[in-house]
Amino acid sequence: MPFFKIKTLQKTVIAMFTLGATCLAPTLASADASYYHEFGNRAGIHAVITDFLGYVLADNRIKAYFTNANIPVLNASLTNQVCMLEGGPCKFDENMKAIHQNLGVTEAAFNALAEDLQKSMNQHNIPLTAQNDLLSKLAPMKHDIVTK
């Protein structure tokens, strides 16, 4: 009888793990992409980036950095980058350090740019959890981008 009980317990535990694994996989996958959806998918991200770049180009603190930048290319790259970071089906593999190494970006400029991004995300009513997720993924890039 005790043997039977142990066996039953083992089966129950195995069943729980199997069930857990099957249930968990789709949950994790959708949790990954949920921020992407909260941004309104790629079109929503593109709209946020377009207005963000508008703020950047009008921002006296940092607009000089972008005098020679190709804005449509920058827009497309940033849209792909944010799409990928938020779990969307986009590819992005550019090297942040190489791109920014000769630009002389200061910490103040980095913070100003982050403010402009927040302004655009707020304007587009992106939920705060999704905003914070993106900002937490961009923040560590400061080490590669700020050189001055």
Ligand code: HEM
């Ligand atoms: C986490 C923050 C940042 C991210 C994710 C980011 C991302 C990018 C990306 C993906 C590109 C490449 C565009 C392309 O494909 O040509 C780029 C270019 C550029 N970034 Fe950033 N950037 C950040 C911060 C900054 C800051 C703070 C500045 C200056 C205030 C800046 C100035 C530039 C400029 C001027 C270019 C254009 C370079 C060129 O066309 O040669 N970036 N950035």
